[in-house]
Amino acid sequence: MNIRFEWIRRTTIISFLLIMLLTASVFISFPFQIYITSVLALLLAGTGVYHLIEANRIQKLLFRTSDILTRSTERDFSSLDDGEKHIINHEISNLIEQLEDSVKQTENILSEKDKLEKEAEELRRKVKSMERNLNRQVIEVRDRMRGNSDAFNEIISGLSSLVDACGREKGMIDSLMKTYSGYSRQYGSIRDSVNNSRSICGREESRGRDAETVLNALYEKDEERVEKIHTVIHGIGNIKEVTGIINEVAEKASILSLNAAIESAHAGEAGKGFSVVAEEVGVLADMTAEHAEIINQALFSVTDTMYESRFTETDNGEEETFAVIGGTIREMIASFREIDQLLDFLGQLEQPEDFDISSETLKDRNKIEKTLSLLENMKKEWEMTLEDITRFPLFEESADLSGAKSSPLTRHETAIRPVDDSVGGEELD
Structure with missing residues (x-):
């Protein structure tokens, strides 16, 4: 219990x-x-x-x-x-x-x-x-x-929207890679065009020196003075046409420079390098226009002087006339040299080895398009200039007068200098 x-x-x-x-x-x-x-x-x-x-x-x-x-x-x-x-x-x-x-x-x-x-x-x-x-x-x-x-x-x-955005970005990158491949091939053609333009500039400068030699030979041949003066007057008329073409090239280069500057501003930080090219093109376009105006003024002065002095027998008048002609040719050759320097500057633009397609392809695409358009237009203008210059009667007689002695014209030789071999003959890498 x-x-x-x-x-x-x-x-x-x-x-x-x-x-x-x-x-x-x-x-x-x-x-x-x-x-x-x-x-x-x-x-x-x-x-x-x-x-x-x-x-x-x-x-x-x-x-x-x-x-x-x-x-x-x-x-x-x-x-x-x-x-x-x-x-x-x-x-x-x-x-x-x-x-x-x-x-x-x-x-x-x-x-x-x-x-x-x-x-x-x-x-x-x-x-x-x-x-x-x-x-x-x-x-x-x-x-x-x-x-x-x-x-x-x-x-x-x-996360779903992020995955969709990544898919769209991948497709965009693929298309940009294809576009970049196409523009890489176009870059090779741009380099060929630059090389051709440089060769043309070299030939034109050489022809300018030949023209100076012809004028010196004409100065030595007093008995053929009147006939040669008529020939020079005819050549000056053709040079006026060339200066008109140079003015057109300068105007188009100025417009291209403005467009390139606008595109480089749109490109932002990646377009700074190309903006330098645009500024150089604009400066050279202005200089080309100024030289073309100087050439026109000199040609008018030469024409008036030659018509006034065609029957004058004084040696001083002849020397002054040929000095003006030589100065005109020097100005034209200087203009050719400046344009050649522009082409040389553009030709030195090398294709980058390490290129970030994902971040720079779209910006460089605009650069390549503008550069290609600029060079194609300049190539057309230079082809027209070459055709006009090769028709000059002055240059047709350069072969017969290449052995002539120098004249007092050399006293006024302040603008003409030999062309550097790297400007006209060296190919782009």
Whole structure:
């Protein structure tokens, strides 16, 4: 009996400990709270069942004690001896003690039952509070998950758009690479055009020197002076046509320089190098126009002087006339040399070895297009100039007069200098 009562006491203590653990589990995440609540409910239910069984056992013991007392009172104790009476009294005393113990245990059980009922009620309130907290936490977690889901969808959408943009960029880079390959081939043709233009400039300068030689020879041949003066006048008329062509070239070069400067400004940082070319083209165009104007003025002066002095016999007048003609030829050769220098500058533009296609192809494409257009126009103008110059009567007689001696015209030779071999004859790398 005492052992069983001790077990009930221990079970009650364990129940209190479990209730304290349940209180502490409020601060733990909700899945573990549900687990602990279920375990505590099972333990309390087991404790209540055990108390009911123990109460039933005590009730049976009371009925048995009452039955023994009833039967003992019905028996006749007169026939019993003292030993039997003593045994019976001893058993009755034991039963009374057991009954008293059972009554005490019953009182304790009832007291424990009241406590357990109170604890169960408190536990039910805590469970309800936990359920409300859990529901609130579930709602909060659901809202956070919904917000995270929206953010995740936005991230996926951004990644999809980024992948699409990368695909478009790859296609653009492929097309730019094809375009760059085409313009690399055109760059070779540009270099050939520059070399041809430089060769033309060299030939034209050589012909200018031949013209000077012809004029010196004409100065020595007094008997053919009148006929040669007519020839020179005719050649001066052709030179006027050439100066007109040079003016057109200067105007077109100026327009090309302006367009190239605009395109280099659009190109930004990568167009600085090409803007230098545009500035050089503009400067040389202005200088060509100025020299062409000087040539025109000199030609008008020469024509007037020759018409005025065609019948004059003085050596001073002849020397001055040929000096003016020589100065005119020098100006024309200087103009050719400046244009040759422009072509030489353009020809020195080398193709870059390490070319970043992804960042520079589009900008260099505009540069190559403008340079190609400029050189093609200049090539056409120089071809026309070459055709006009080769028709000059002055140059047709240069072969017969190449052995003539120098004249006083050399005293005015301040503008003509030999052409550097690197200008007219050296090919581009």
